[in-house]
Amino acid sequence: xxxxxxxxxxxxxxxxxxxxxxxxxxxxxxxxxxxxxxxxxxxxxxxxxxxxxxxxxxxxxxxxxxxxxxxxxxxxxxxxxxxxxxxxxxxxxxxxxxxxxxxxxxxxxxxxxxxxxxxxxxxxxxxxxxxxxxxxxxxxxxxxxxxxxxxxxxxxxxxxxxx
Numbered sequence: 001x002x003x004x005x006x007x008x009x010x011x012x013x014x015x016x017x018x019x020x021x022x023x024x025x026x027x028x029x030x031x032x033x034x035x036x037x038x039x040x041x042x043x044x045x046x047x048x049x050x051x052x053x054x055x056x057x058x059x060x061x062x063x064x065x066x067x068x069x070x071x072x073x074x075x076x077x078x079x080x081x082x083x084x085x086x087x088x089x090x091x092x093x094x095x096x097x098x099x100x101x102x103x104x105x106x107x108x109x110x111x112x113x114x115x116x117x118x119x120x121x122x123x124x125x126x127x128x129x130x131x132x133x134x135x136x137x138x139x140x141x142x143x144x145x146x147x148x149x150x151x152x153x154x155x156x157x158x159x160x161x162x163x
Contacts, residue, residue, distance in 0.1 A: 006159035013158060017151015021144035026066055028136040030094050033067035034103065035126065035133050041110075042122045066094060074107065082108065102128050 063071070070088070077084035085104045095103060106125045109118070 002162050006162040009158035009162060010152075010155035013151045013153075013155020014148070015151070017148040017154070020147035020151070024136075024140040024144040024147070027094050028133070028140040029064045030066050031099065031129065031133045031136050033063040035129055037063070037067070037071075038106075038122050038126050038129070042119060042126075081110075099132050102132070 073088070074081070074084065085107055089100045089104050092100070102125060106121065109121055
């Protein structure tokens with residue numbers, strides 16, 4: 001019986017560590033997807049020049065779940081983008097405050113500027129975003145791995161204590 005309880009605690013410790021690790025990964029993937037979306041927009045504005053709604057709908061299958069959900073919600077609320085972005089920025093749990101400011105500022109301007117100004121906005125946002133993407137990747141690789149290992153160690157310690 002003690003071995004079963006110890007094994008359950010070991011698995012629980014690992015799952016808790018993986019849960020913390022998943023948060024770091026979600027943030028990194030969201031920022032990386034945003035960066036890829038900016039590159040796609042830059043190419044589209046230079047060559048194809050699709051409508052904004054079409055761009056949002058076409059790209060939803062390329063990204064991870066969180067960014068896809070954001071794009072789907074954005075395309076549904078494209079006429080009321082200001083209230084949607086304010087609500088989203090308060091409810092989201094992925095990005096920190098600095099990243100949210102850049103994110104919201106970009107999407108408030110999206111589709112409301114002429115082509116050249118929009119391209120300049122994309123370039124400025126990409127330049128600001130690259131530091132956040134690099135930091136998120138570094139955090140994901142270091143703290144994510146550390147969280148999983150600490151969860152394993154905590155679970156193993158509980159396993160030994162129970163036995």
